[in-house]
Amino acid sequence: MTTNNHSNGEASDRAIVSRRIIAAPRDLVFQAFSDPVQLARWFGPNGFTNTFHGFDLRPGGVWRFTMHGSDGADYQNENRFTEVLPPERIVYQHMQPMHSFSMTMTFAEQGGKTELTWYMLFESAAEVTKLKSFISEANEQNFDRLETHLAASNQKQKPMTTNNASTPDTSDREIVISRVFDASRELVWRAMSEPRHVVNWWGPRGFSTTTKRMDFRVGGVWEHTMHGPDGANYPNKSVFKEIVLHERIVYSHGGGRENGPGTSFVATWTFEDAGPGKTKLTIRQVFGTSSARDFTAKEFGAIEGGKQTLARLAEYLPKMAESSASQ
Numbered sequence: 001m002t003t004n005n006h007s008n009g010e011a012s013d014r015a016i017v018s019r020r021i022i023a024a025p026r027d028l029v030f031q032a033f034s035d036p037v038q039l040a041r042w043f044g045p046n047g048f049t050n051t052f053h054g055f056d057l058r059p060g061g062v063w064r065f066t067m068h069g070s071d072g073a074d075y076q077n078e079n080r081f082t083e084v085l086p087p088e089r090i091v092y093q094h095m096q097p098m099h100s101f102s103m104t105m106t107f108a109e110q111g112g113k114t115e116l117t118w119y120m121l122f123e124s125a126a127e128v129t130k131l132k133s134f135i136s137e138a139n140e141q142n143f144d145r146l147e148t149h150l151a152a153s154n155q156k157q158k159p160m161t162t163n164n165a166s167t168p169d170t171s172d173r174e175i176v177i178s179r180v181f182d183a184s185r186e187l188v189w190r191a192m193s194e195p196r197h198v199v200n201w202w203g204p205r206g207f208s209t210t211t212k213r214m215d216f217r218v219g220g221v222w223e224h225t226m227h228g229p230d231g232a233n234y235p236n237k238s239v240f241k242e243i244v245l246h247e248r249i250v251y252s253h254g255g256g257r258e259n260g261p262g263t264s265f266v267a268t269w270t271f272e273d274a275g276p277g278k279t280k281l282t283i284r285q286v287f288g289t290s291s292a293r294d295f296t297a298k299e300f301g302a303i304e305g306g307k308q309t310l311a312r313l314a315e316y317l318p319k320m321a322e323s324s325a326s327q
Helices: 026-034 036-042 125-156 185-193 290-299 302-326
Strands: 015-022 049-055 062-068 074-085 089-095 100-110 113-122 174-181 208-214 221-227 233-244 248-256 262-273 279-286
Touching: 015 125, 026 036, 026 100, 026 113, 026 125, 036 049, 036 125, 074 233, 074 248, 113 125, 174 290, 174 302, 185 262, 185 279, 185 302, 262 290, 279 302, 290 302
Parallel strands: none
Antiparallel strands: 015 113, 049 062, 062 074, 074 089, 089 100, 100 113, 174 279, 208 221, 221 233, 233 248, 248 262, 262 279
């Protein structure tokens, strides 16, 4: 289905908008785009194949690829990402010499399905008039290929876990780290939820953090930059998806090394009583694919870095307790 309307009401005479309800959860639809291995399999109209030369999914990152037409023609493409908000929104500037446009992809929950919208904003209404018929049909074919890819991927998924038939087994694409702290759940919760405390322990040893904003509420954004001991910077942006006081925090995360590779995942933090005055904190990060998990573990040292981060939290909590007692 295509339409000329956009929820933001932006320059509709210069826009081509395509929408479809995809029969798959939003996280899986987002992963089909954010994982370059998957994306290369379905992106483009019928009969096209792709060769990717680079895919850096982060603001400022570049996606370069060649589309190979069924007639043997090659089409060079270059896109620059300007906004990445997993699993809700991706914006990029398409910089092909023939046609330049801004693409906004949105992924909206629809009761276990996903409303996928592609909003393409061109430089002139005349260009839209010239290209609309071709691009609208190409987008519909692209959506068809995406649905076929997702259906095939679903057939290859592992069986559902026995304790909850509606929850897929994601163990092959997870990183899970936990630690028991000598502190109450309320204190550990405050250490994670209050920006003035987070900056004192966040990150592996040798790292420091600059927080741009941390709006701790469902839908709120947490934007910060981690500074490595080697001088490298790591911009990060997360969106809080679920907050259950003293029990659970869920957020989608995107980030990476400045002018380098990036990663994205959904993180769930759970806070459990572990005896008098003790709290067990578990961090579960779910990636789009097992290869994305393995890349993050190797490229960013995510497992050891996570353990060091929790060790720094353990060292900071007594200082928090002492400060609270003196007030």
